[in-house]
Amino acid sequence: MLYLQLKARATGKPGEQVLVRHVADALDSEGAKVMDLPVECVTKEGVWRLPAVAVVKAVMQVCPEVQVLGPAECFLHILPENKRNRTQPLRTAFAFLVLLAGSALAITWFHADVNMLDAQQTLFRFITGHQAENEWLITGPYAAGVFFGVSLFYALLGKRRSVAPLEIKLEEYRQAAEQASGLTP
Secondary structure: OEEEEEOOEEEEOOOOOOEHHHHEEEOOHHHHHOOOOEOOOOOOOEEEEEEHHHHHHHHOOOOOOEEEEOOOEEEEEEOOOOOOOOOHHHHHHHHHHHHHHHHHHHHHHHHHHHOHHHHHHHHHHHHHOOOOOOOHHHHHHHHHHHHHHHHHHOOOOOOOOOOOHHHHHHHHHHHHHHHHHOEOO
16 A cells, blocks of 8 residues: 655646656655656646645556655646746835835824824823933834834744744645646646
């Protein structure tokens, strides 16, 4: 009996032959002889749903007793060769600047709505007992605190010991996109 575990996701290039090793792992020593068998599937560019039946069909030529564990399908991402995109750094910089300006405006408008400067000056007067002569003594540490708080929340700084919320959302998005665009070959 050969035990195969389908991978949740695999990648390939257009026109490249998909082998069992690309889409599944063998869980015993018998698997070595079937890992280089071709799997019949679509090799056009896109995201394709590869059912376990296609892998079993390829493996049964060599090993008639196959048991598939894990997911019932593998999402096959057929991606073209990475071509050097000269405008990518420029577009990234432009998107960064637009997002930076938008978030700065949003924070500024929020602070104006809630009169943040008065609240910070009152807090400073309460803690120190005197009025702040320079408002940068209040807003500088506040801005640094916001930066470090957001960076720690999204695990952008330091060694990561857990999964960041942004990574969770990206994985949820990837799974939803696969479910929406996955086609059965």
